[in-house]
Amino acid sequence: MAELKEETSNALFRRNTEEQQGLSQSPDSPTLLPLMQLSYSPWSSCLEALEQILRQQVTGDWLEQWEVQLRFQEWFRALLRQSAPETEVPDDRARLQSSIRYIGDHYDQTITVDELAADIGLTRASYTRQFKRITGKLPLEYVNAVRLERSKQLLQLTDDRIHEIAQNVGFSSEYYFGRRFKQYSGISPGLYRRHHRQEVRVFAPYLEDFVLALGVKPVLQCSHHSWGRQHYLGLDDVPEFDVSQMDAQFNLGNVPDFIMLDKGYDRWNLDRFEQVAPTFYVEHLGEDWRSILRSTADVLGKVNRVQDVIGAYEDKAMEAKSRLSRYMRGQTVAFLRISASDITLYGDQQGYVGPVIYQDLGLTPHSRVQQWTRHERRIFIGLDQLSQLHADHLLITFDTGNSTKPGVERELLDRDEWKCLPAVKNGNVYEVDFMSWMNYGVISHGKKIEDILRFMA
The missing domain is CATH 3.40.50.1980 (Nitrogenase molybdenum iron protein domain)
Incomplete structure (x- = not known):
């Protein structure tokens, strides 16, 4: 309808009205459903969706034909939702919640901010502003967070290859997925999977409290020549590592598999050990100890213990x-x-x-x-x-x-x-x-x- 000229549209409307009146006078005609005028906004998005379906329709493969049917039904459902006359116009917050649910259901597909905004009738700027107010994230940041959280589950629960998981959650390449995953989680996807499947030898200076609370005994405990060590943790059988000695090195038998550092790492020049083992940097402030505990549990494969602690x-x-x-x-x-x-x-x-x-x-x-x-x-x-x-x-x-x-x-x-x-x-x-x-x-x-x-x- 969007591309019809006005006079053509009017002529079609008159013809349809006459046909309805003629049918309604026939005693043998079935009960007519009310006609509904359907509209799709934005029209460019409608055309793009239909063109994708049309391109796939020439396939002879039954699975791809089924995919065409699914795509069409999703498109048609969106069309009906936009056009249903009995549907009350929701407020912006309700529409945003609907958009958030859509992301949760379609995170593995290509998603653009323009389409998300148009789908609920907002401008891109208004959508982005309101979305961040509700979620604390920009729309595409939120989409990536949903994808990455799902990828964590797949890394823990499946033996799928990394590139397969990347594709399953909506990333176009394994390299881009790996880079995003490390930015989000602090470690690589492979290391994340390994920590969830085997015990890890960890060195976490001044973070031992969090590690031990999750049931993981560190391979070393930090100490300071003036302050001593953290006796309250009861790690009497764990060797000490004096962080106040700037040239201190690991002994051959105490080399960790994994290192965790908080924001004070530069004070002790501890980033020099990045070459020794994969290193995770805690981003949260100390007052937010619950988030530190959750991050620690996530990278050590102990998420199931967090809530109890x-x-x-x-x-x-x-x-x-x-x-x-x-x-x-x-x-x-x-x-x-x-x-x-x-x-x-x-x-x-x-x-x-x-x-x-x-x-x-x-x-x-x-x-x-x-x-x-x-x-x-x-x-x-x-x-x-x-x-x-x-x-x-x-x-x-x-x-x-x-x-x-x-x-x-x-x-x-x-x-x-x-x-x-x-x-x-x-x-x-x-x-x-x-x-x-x-x-x-x-x-x-x-x-x-x-x-x-x-x-x-």
């Missing part, structure tokens, strides 16, 4: 919060990291401790914590500020990283500014383990909860 932590935090609410009753808390040269106050929103003690456990930060940190992870404070920190309870840990002699970091405890603090006078100062409190991870956060319950409940 997170669920156990959340149950533990909820029970502790309930107990603490009965004892604390609005009393305030602050956390200090004390070294030979600095006093560090940790904030209530970010950092190693804030999200746990103030959010998960619901403790009340002292007003100076909120006022001074202003959503920063931590700030350095002087003795004048320290004397204003009138929190009811103080949690402290000692950082020996820049101590010139044993115990120098504790000299603050002998100063009058310290002794005058209300928490000090009332005996409400609690020293905690440096490594378990200055780390992210479900195990370290669990230790924090256990310490707080022991001190305050």
Whole structure:
């Protein structure tokens, strides 16, 4: 109809009307269904779909003929959906949800933003803007994410070759698929499959907490010449690797198959080991430890354990919060990291401790914590500020990283500014383990909860 001239269209309409009237007067004619005017927008997309069907129609192969029938029925269904008079016009959000469902059903086919937008009657710009508002991703980013998540399932569950999986999920080449997969997952498709089928020898400095929580014992554990190792993890039988030694190398018997690094890798020059083993870089911030755990589980083939680990932590935090609410009753808390040269106050929103003690456990930060940190992870404070920190309870840990002699970091405890603090006078100062409190991870956060319950409940 879109290509008919107006006078031709009008003539056809009059003829069809006359024929209907003539038929309706015949006593032998069957009951007529109501006529429906069908339209397809955009017309160019309609023509493209029909041309594809027409090109395939000359085949003699029965499977390809069946494919033609399927393509036609999909096209015709779209035509009816656009044209059905009884269909209420949905709002933009409902139409976007419909488009998202379409992507989930057709991710293995060629999908363009123009077609997606036209199919629900939006301009490309409006579609893209609204799509990102709902999903957090641009349309083609979302399409690729759906394809790549499906490819993960196929890598785990099938023995299909990589190029076959690439084609099955909608990628035109194995090379492009491999590049996209590594950008998305952090490792290659082949390595991803291998990790889901066999145990992996992993080295994950300062990420051991996440690895161990998923039931994987690392082949090495990191240590630091001043801070020592993470004793709270209980890896007494695992050899140490001192990350503070910039020239440290792997021993022959401890070469890992896989390396995981967080955003602090450049501090220790650990990217030099990329040539030793495939290396995965964690992109999430430490506060988002749940996402780090999921990423770790994904690359190590332990996805089935994630929800149990997170669920156990959340149950533990909820029970502790309930107990603490009965004892604390609005009393305030602050956390200090004390070294030979600095006093560090940790904030209530970010950092190693804030999200746990103030959010998960619901403790009340002292007003100076909120006022001074202003959503920063931590700030350095002087003795004048320290004397204003009138929190009811103080949690402290000692950082020996820049101590010139044993115990120098504790000299603050002998100063009058310290002794005058209300928490000090009332005996409400609690020293905690440096490594378990200055780390992210479900195990370290669990230790924090256990310490707080022991001190305050």
